[in-house]
Each structure stands twice: as C-alpha cells, then as structure tokens.
Amino acid sequence: MSYVRYNCKLLCVKSSAANDRAVMIVMQRIQEYNARSINYNMRKVFASMYKQFKEFDGVPDQIDIARIVFSHSTWETAILTDAYNRMADAVYPLIADDEGLKSMEHYLEHKSDEPPANYKRDLNSWIFQHLGVHISDIDDTTMGEIRELASISKTTEDFQKSIKGYFINNAPSRAYTIARTESHSAATTSADISVRNTDIGRDKIKVWRTTKVNTRQTHKEMDGVSVGMDDAFQVPRNDGGYDMMMYPGDSTYAPSAGNVVNCRCMCFYRYA
Ligand SMILES: [Zn+2]
Numbered sequence: 001m002s003y004v005r006y007n008c009k010l011l012c013v014k015s016s017a018a019n020d021r022a023v024m025i026v027m028q029r030i031q032e033y034n035a036r037s038i039n040y041n042m043r044k045v046f047a048s049m050y051k052q053f054k055e056f057d058g059v060p061d062q063i064d065i066a067r068i069v070f071s072h073s074t075w076e077t078a079i080l081t082d083a084y085n086r087m088a089d090a091v092y093p094l095i096a097d098d099e100g101l102k103s104m105e106h107y108l109e110h111k112s113d114e115p116p117a118n119y120k121r122d123l124n125s126w127i128f129q130h131l132g133v134h135i136s137d138i139d140d141t142t143m144g145e146i147r148e149l150a151s152i153s154k155t156t157e158d159f160q161k162s163i164k165g166y167f168i169n170n171a172p173s174r175a176y177t178i179a180r181t182e183s184h185s186a187a188t189t190s191a192d193i194s195v196r197n198t199d200i201g202r203d204k205i206k207v208w209r210t211t212k213v214n215t216r217q218t219h220k221e222m223d224g225v226s227v228g229m230d231d232a233f234q235v236p237r238n239d240g241g242y243d244m245m246m247y248p249g250d251s252t253y254a255p256s257a258g259n260v261v262n263c264r265c266m267c268f269y270r271y272a
Contacts, residue, residue, distance in 0.1 A: 020268055023094060024211065027191070027266055030090045031183040034083045039179035041079040045072050046171035049142070050163065059150050059159045069143045076135050081127060084186040088123050091190035122193045130185075130251065138178060145170070181261050185249035188266055192247050195269045196229065203272035204229050206247060211264045218258070219248075219265050228272070235259050 052068045053060065060068070149166060153159035195204060206229060208222040215223075218236040227233055232244040232253065243255035248265035 020209070023268070024209070024266060026094060027091070027187055028211070028264065030087055031180075031187045031264075034087050034090075034186070035179040035183040038079060038083050038182055039175050042076070042175035042178050043172060045075055045079070046167055046175060048072065048075075050167035050171070053146070053163045053167075054160065058156050059153050060146075061150070062147060065143055065146050065150060069139050069146070073135055073139060076138060077131060080131055080134065080182055080186075083183065084123070084127050084131075084190075087183065087186045088119075088190040088193075091187055092119060092194050094191070094194075116197060118197045119194055122197065123190065126189055126193065130189075133251070134182065141174070177261060181249075181263075184263055185251065185260070188247050188249040191267065191269075192250075199271075205270050205272050206267040207270060208233055208248065209266055209268055213264075215265070216258070216263075219263065222265070226270075229269075 049068060049072060052071075056064065056068075145166065146163070149162040150159055153162060192206075195206075205226045207224065207226040208219075210219050210223045212223070218238060221236055222233060225233060232246050234242045235245050235255065237243055237256050238258045239256070243259045244253040245255050245259065246252055247267045248263050249260060251260060
C-alpha cells in the first residue's frame with residue numbers, strides 16, 4: 001500500500017512537528033483506504049435491502065421492516081470486522097517504544113510482523129464490545145427512516161416511490177458517513193490499544209490533535225490538550241455540555257454524534 005513510502009516515525013516517541021504531520025498523513029491514508037472499502041460494501045448492503053423492499057408486496061409493517069433490515073446485520077458485522085482487523089494490522093507498525101524502532105527501515109522491516117498476542121486480544125475485545133452497539137445504531141437508524149416512509153405511504157405505489165427515493169438519495173451518503181466514522185474510530189482505537197501494549201509500565205500521556213483543515217469548533221478547542229492514558233478528554237458539545245472521550249472516535253461513554261461523526265482528529269502519545 002502506498003502509505004509505507006512516507007518516512008514516518010512513530011506515534012510514541014519524542015516527536016517533532018514534521019514527524020507528527022507525517023504520521024497524521026499515514027493515519028489518514030489508512031483510514032481513507034479502508035473507508036473506501038467500507039463505503040463500497042455498505043452500498044451493496046443497502047442495494048440488497050432495497051431489492052427486498054422493492055419485491056415486497058404491499059406496505060411493510062414494523063415487523064416486516066425489522067426483518068428485512070436485520071437480515072443484513074451479519075453481513076454488516078463481517079464488513080466492519082474485516083475492516084477493523086485490516087486497519088489494526090496497518091496501524092500497529094506505527095507504534096513503537098522509545099529507542100529501538102524509530103527508523104523507516106525498521107518500520108518497513110517490521111510492518112508485516114504479527115502483532116503481539118495482547119494487542120490482538122485487546123483489539124478483539126474492543127471489536128466484540130463495540131461492534132454490536134455500532135451495528136444496532138446503524139440498523140436502528142435505517143429502520144426508523146424506513147418506518148417513517150411506510151407510515152406516510154397510503155398505497156404500495158406511494159411506498160415504492162418513497163423507498164426508491166430513500167435508497168437512491170439517502171443511502172449513499174449514509175454509507176459514506178458510516179465508512180468515514182467507522183474507519184476513523186477503528187484507526188484511533190488501534191493506535192490507543194497499540195500504545196497501551198508498548199513499553200508497558202512506563203507512564204504515557206495522550207495529546208488530542210486536529211488536522212487543522214475544516215475542523216469543527218468544538219475540536220479546535222481540543223487541539224493540543226493532553227491527559228493521562230487512563231483519563232478521558234472533556235470534549236465540548238455543541239449544546240454547551242461536555243462529552244467524555246478516551247480519544248477521538250471513542251464511543252465508550254456514548255458521546256454525542258456531533259463529536260464523533262466525520263471527525264478526523266487523532267491522539268499523539270508521549271512519555272510522561
Ligand atoms: Zn475532530
């Protein structure tokens with residue numbers, strides 16, 4: 001993949017601004033590459049849902065809608081699990097301990113190393129805990145939107161017309177948002193888990209960083225804020241309150257969508 005050509009050093013080093021920029025570019029490359037494949041596959045999922053609704057005789061009731069949407073959950077789970085694992089493998093070589101692994105040569109040499117068992121174990125546990133929630137959020141949104149269309153459809157023709165509009169006009173942008181958001185959270189989670197499994201026992205801090213391009217106001221305020229590894233960032237919400245987030249893209253404490261969707265921020269990690 002093209003991102004290996006960057007002379008990136010690592011997320012967890014005494015780093016320079018130039019290094020940080022290079023690492024950020026690599027992280028974005030990893031996300032973009034995987035977002036493209038999530039987007040492509042989610043569009044196929046929506047196309048399959050559309051096909052089933054198109055073939056439905058009459059206006060579907062709530063149970064019919066749930067049955068059709070949920071029949072795609074396993075497929076959605078497989079798409080995201082696969083993407084998460086690929087991203088974890090790509091992010092892992094960016095993280096290393098202080099002294100040994102700073103050169104690009106080292107990165108290239110080690111990029112196909114099998115990550116240590118702890119990393120895979122923690123990552124799988126994150127996938128297990130979060131994927132169920134993410135998939136039901138995605139399915140609930142789809143279901144809610146289609147129920148709305150069904151409830152205002154008086155005839156089969158009405159429903160067919162609005163469902164066609166929904167899958168042609170709304171589904172592609174949803175697939176895109178899901179792809180962007182999920183690839184971001186998988187990349188930032190992989191980095192966090194990887195840093196935790198590196199140089200265990202040595203105190204580290206994490207620093208919130210924005211890309212400085214089209215950054216939302218609430219995240220501009222976070223740029224450069226640092227906290228301990230086990231502490232949460234207090235991220236301002238649009239409505240005036242705060243969300244607790246362990247790192248950009250983290251949904252442990254159910255942050256508002258405004259702090260998660262389409263975010264491109266990441267953490268840099270430093271020794272305390
Ligand atoms: Zn952000």
